[in-house]
Amino acid sequence: KHYESDLTYNGGDVDSQQRITAQVEGERWYWTTFEPQRVRSFNIYIYGLETTGGNTSVNLKFHGVTTGAHHLTLDINGNSAGEIIFNGRVDYSTSLDVDNSILIEGKNVFSITNAVPSGSLDMVYLDWMEVVYPRKYQAHEDNLAFSLPENNGTKYIINGFKNNDIEVFDITNRKRITNTQISPDGSNYSVSFEDSRPDDGRIYYVAAEDGFLLPAAVDKVEFENLRNTDNAVDYLIITHKKFQSFANSLAEYRAEKNNYLTMAADVEHIYD
Template sequence: MVMRCKYFHAAVILMFSLLAATQVALPAAGSNHAARILQRDARGLTIAFTPQRWYVETEDFAGQELTRIDFPGAILAEEEGKPQIPYHVATVAIPWGATVSYRIVAARSEPLANVRIVPFPRHKKLDDAHVDEFVFDGAVYGGSQVFPGELVQISPAATFRDHQIIQVRVAGAQYQPQQRQILKYDRIVLRLDFAGGRVLSGTKQSAHSSAEEELYRGAILNYEQSRDWRKPVTAGRKLSRLSSLQGTTFYRFKIRQEGMYKIDGRFLESNISSLDLSQVDPTRIRLFNNGGRELLRHIDAARPDGLTENAILVVDGGDGRFDLDDFILFYGRGVEGWEFDPDQRRFVHYINHYDFDNLYWLSLDGSVAGKRMQIATSGQPGGAVVEEYQGLAFVEEERSNPLNSGLNWFGEQFSVTDPNATVNLDLPNAIANRQTDFNFRFAALNSGTHGFVLQMNNVEFANATFNGNAPSQGQYVNMRIQNFQFDATGLLTPGTNTLQFRYTHNASFGQAFLDWFEMFYPAQLRAVEDELFFYAVPDSGLRTYGISNFSSQGIQLFDITDYADVKQFTGATVANNSITFADV
């Protein structure tokens, strides 16, 4: 049986301000400025590939001088161990069913003598970090043939919405290993010829939105020419998934902090100048958000099919109107937090590597009834009352990228000359004199013995020591990642707690990073400024929870385990500014 961690929020509801509402806008697509069409007709086109400028750099890699060449907009060849050649890449539309041939009309080159071009590196993963190792393909670097042997590569035809397209790759340079020379092409003129296929000139094509046209214009080099080659759009092309959203105005706002948010009519009227509040049907108010998590990188991984509607609570006084004092209540969260791993039965933190804010979309004029919070009823309280929960804290900051590439970003940097750092943690509900569990991840930038002395509130509780890696031949850097787990008792106090780091190294050149740390500690079920978020770890049977320290009796309880299907809890006992409820 899969066990889910239940997540609750109890609060006296307050008003949170949101960013001003805005209309949806789509960014324009980019273009390839190095490729220019010189001539086109029904059976082909002529293209000039001209780099705007060249970048030529010579670097020392493990005692070898290697030359790197590039130009703006280039795509680098990614064949491990082979010369890193910059390519022009252009997407060209062709008639449906046509075959493509090419010929080079003109080429102008300039030699770079006495150089050895840098190879594409071998990517290796060591201790959860990626390192680059430069190896040389002997057949290329020790041979007599120019690389690449062909300046032009044409991909097989593919489908791009209503178009058939090819990708044209033109090498910006060639490497001559025997002469230790790079031929740098300042201009290549290419003729593409199309044979066969269907040319649909004069055929009426289905209308496309301006956003679609901008997409095509930015992606297809011969956009104007391609308009006559589009496949006619069938009547069933529109997605039924979007039918309920068509003709709807969306208002976008951002959320960074987790909380229960309240939007009333007065706020809407003051922030949306075009809104006529009397025309808002409370039953048609809808809210959309996809949870704030990163999309999984694997292309086949499951992901939301468009926008996910979130359950909300709409309080309109029962008169069917949305007046100034009526309001929308919903659960909002940021892009970082915790999730429960049912296999390991432990909490793990997550962040979003690409943004700090979670985007929400509010609709006030749709034609479909909105999703509303369902009611969950408290069980019958009984037995011992649980008055503490699993406290959680983590820090992961993406400050430093030592390789200036890839996904490996780290937080605080330490060196022998700058060895100290402190992190202040606000833990208002921490229970003193109890055990705290810690997880740390550090990264060493170089070899030698790296050490961290760890203190909490000036009390030393652990030493983390590990050896770094030395770069092998051809490697630029060889990082070492190391995880540590510690526990200690009696370190925390309710309120501000200070975690202190002191770095050591057995030589003068040591450098290391803090990647992240996690803390797990017992905490009291006490409201802080009239609200409390807490997890209830899966357990057998019914458990009774008691939360105190609210400022009034107006306490509301929500099950926020599923961000899109939040439930309002009823049947709880409220007395003496506290709430007691039971749940499995």
């Protein structure tokens, strides 16, 4: 599973980049920063962990802000899981092989520490983290998405459903699979199906009624006719609806101050 939050903006590692941001490569947004001796912890939720075979891979991407050597460590649930060492103002990706015995079902605490001595000039950005672990064919909250590198007519059995109204979808080909068999499994239910089509890398989504995601809201949108040539303006502001009132104030100011024809357009109307 991929974990990433764009919370910290990097305007450039050096003054020249901050003056000309086009010199900064990449997306420029990062998750968080690590100064010397800084410890940050992340709650990583793991479900259906298969403990009998294979290890877990923790993939991480960092960016060095300062020159010199960077040294970070990773602890999982209080256990040492590896260290990350690289040099300079570079993007750096690495993968740590983690023994499944230090992982637990549910919430796991991943702690990253900048191990550089206090008082040193050092800063590192964390961009993202991925946790790849062997998982049982077991639903969590009445759903499971999974894929295999190749399909050879394997029969799949997924258990752990609270309800028996289970549906299976081939997301890759946008098909609903109908040749399924639903059976009681203790106090829960399981579903089995076989898909013999030969294409590889297919993604399946299996869910009971309570496992389908629902939209938080459905709102009616009143579109502005932005393609209408009567809407030609001298001064166009593209904004988000959260900032619409401020954009309207700026548009009114420019209309009065500069005698411009102005418009403050909602960016969602442009995309739609």
